Amino acid sequence: MVAAVLLAGCQSDGPSGPTAGSPTFDGSVAMDLVRQQVGFGPRVPGTPGHAAQLDWMLSRLGTVAPEVVTDTFDHVTTNGDSLRLFNVMARFAPENARRIVLLAHWDTRPTSDAEPDPADRALPIPGANDGASGTAVLLTLAELLGAQPPPVGIDLLLVDGEDYGPGVPDMFLGARHYAANLPAIGRPEYGVLLDMVGDLEPGFPVEGISARSADAVVQKVWAAAERLGYRDSFPTRVGPDVIDDHVPLIQAGLPTVAVIDFTYGPENAYWHTQDDVPENVSASTLEMVGRVITELVYSGG
Numbered sequence: 001m002v003a004a005v006l007l008a009g010c011q012s013d014g015p016s017g018p019t020a021g022s023p024t025f026d027g028s029v030a031m032d033l034v035r036q037q038v039g040f041g042p043r044v045p046g047t048p049g050h051a052a053q054l055d056w057m058l059s060r061l062g063t064v065a066p067e068v069v070t071d072t073f074d075h076v077t078t079n080g081d082s083l084r085l086f087n088v089m090a091r092f093a094p095e096n097a098r099r100i101v102l103l104a105h106w107d108t109r110p111t112s113d114a115e116p117d118p119a120d121r122a123l124p125i126p127g128a129n130d131g132a133s134g135t136a137v138l139l140t141l142a143e144l145l146g147a148q149p150p151p152v153g154i155d156l157l158l159v160d161g162e163d164y165g166p167g168v169p170d171m172f173l174g175a176r177h178y179a180a181n182l183p184a185i186g187r188p189e190y191g192v193l194l195d196m197v198g199d200l201e202p203g204f205p206v207e208g209i210s211a212r213s214a215d216a217v218v219q220k221v222w223a224a225a226e227r228l229g230y231r232d233s234f235p236t237r238v239g240p241d242v243i244d245d246h247v248p249l250i251q252a253g254l255p256t257v258a259v260i261d262f263t264y265g266p267e268n269a270y271w272h273t274q275d276d277v278p279e280n281v282s283a284s285t286l287e288m289v290g291r292v293i294t295e296l297v298y299s300g301g
């Protein structure tokens with residue numbers, strides 16, 4: 001037994017495990033938060049479910065974060081809809097000048113554009129994966145950050161209006177608002193976006209825009225996954241480009257990577273459909289992503 005332990009300790013390529021002393025991210029906690037969000041109903045701007053989730057997020061974050069800031073703004077869509085939108089930021093280790101922003105969108109899409117039956121396309125999506133998953137991981141991480149202050153400043157940013165649409169001019173609204181108002185003091189060094197991080201069959205190749213625009217950040221995140229033994233689910237090959245909330249941040253000069261599994265269900269069949277439900281989200285996938293981000297943070301970012 002001693003020899004075997006020594007042998008394992010001498011391997012240089014294998015996973016080294018999480019940074020000593022870092023807290024443990026529990027996927028079942030995140031999964032429960034996915035169910036709670038879906039329970040509010042669709043979180044489309046202007047609807048009761050959206051208002052209920054905003055109150056819920058502020059209440060949860062208010063108990064664990066040293067600072068919570070709500071940034072309220074308005075947007076008139078190309079269709080003439082007037083939206084009131086809310087970015088919520090929880091700041092941990094607020095005194096630390098070196099900061100990372102971790103973001104996810106909390107709103108959900110008002111239409112199920114990808115439904116095969118046209119009659120279903122007018123329905124809002126449940127948003128268990130596309131909206132609730134990334135938010136659940138960040139809210140679970142918030143509990144850990146509150147209990148054990150991180151060695152680097154962390155801004156958890158829950159952005160609104162990512163998925164309003166239908167087209168790109170009326171998407172990524174919260175991320176654009178944030179990017180247009182980046183602070184001179186306390187500006188993060190880099191960002192990590194979580195979106196669609198709960199699929200039953202996880203696959204997180206490096207997103208293409210991230211690979212070209214934020215390679216140093218890609219190296220940090222995928223190295224954290226490697227240390228935890230998640231190489232199979234976090235392959236270092238570069239996958240397709242996905243236009244998402246990281247793009248406005250990159251355009252504002254803030255290198256940001258998207259951690260996104262853009263094959264939700266067989267051939268992405270559940271994306272923007274009525275099948276985006278908690279039954280198609282996995283606690284173990286949420287846990288894997290949560291542990292990668294926890295490792296990134298507690299290893300010093």
Ligand SMILES: [Zn+2]
Pocket residue numbers: 109130163272
């Ligand atoms: Zn979406």
